[in-house]
Amino acid sequence: MFDHVSLQCDDLTASRAFYETVLAPLGISVSMDFGDVLGLSAEDGVPKFWLGKQTTGGSQREIHVAFTASSRAVVDSIYHAVHKLGAEILHEPKEWPEYHPGYYAVFMRDPDSNNVEVVSHS
Incomplete structure (x- = not known):
C-alpha cells in the first residue's frame, strides 16, 4: 500500500536494535546504512522502511505502523523476542475480531514510544 515510511528516532542505535529484532522473523533487515539513516528491506532488497536521527521539530507525536506476518506463529515469535x-508490550498476541475474523496481532512500543503492530490475517 505504501512506497516507503520513514521514522525519525531520538536514539538511532536503540531503534536499530529494536527493529532488527522485531522485523527479522519477517525477513526484513538493514540493507542500506548511511550512518544517520538506515534503510530496511525484505527479500526484494528495496528499502521501504527507513530510520533516521531526529532532525526536525521537538517532541515527536506517536505514530502507528503495522507489519504483515505470514502466520500466527511468526506473530508469537516476535512477541517473545x-x-x-x-520493550513495552501494549497488547499481547490475540485475535481482534472487531477488525475482521482471523486478524491476529501483537502491539508494542518502539524506543521512541511509537505504536508498532505485527499482524497476521490468516
Whole structure:
C-alpha cells in the first residue's frame, strides 16, 4: 500500500536494535546504512522502511505502523523476542475480531514510544 515510511528516532542505535529484532522473523533487515539513516528491506532488497536521527521539530507525536506476518506463529515469535528486549508490550498476541475474523496481532512500543503492530490475517 505504501512506497516507503520513514521514522525519525531520538536514539538511532536503540531503534536499530529494536527493529532488527522485531522485523527479522519477517525477513526484513538493514540493507542500506548511511550512518544517520538506515534503510530496511525484505527479500526484494528495496528499502521501504527507513530510520533516521531526529532532525526536525521537538517532541515527536506517536505514530502507528503495522507489519504483515505470514502466520500466527511468526506473530508469537516476535512477541517473545520483544519481551526479551524488555520493550513495552501494549497488547499481547490475540485475535481482534472487531477488525475482521482471523486478524491476529501483537502491539508494542518502539524506543521512541511509537505504536508498532505485527499482524497476521490468516
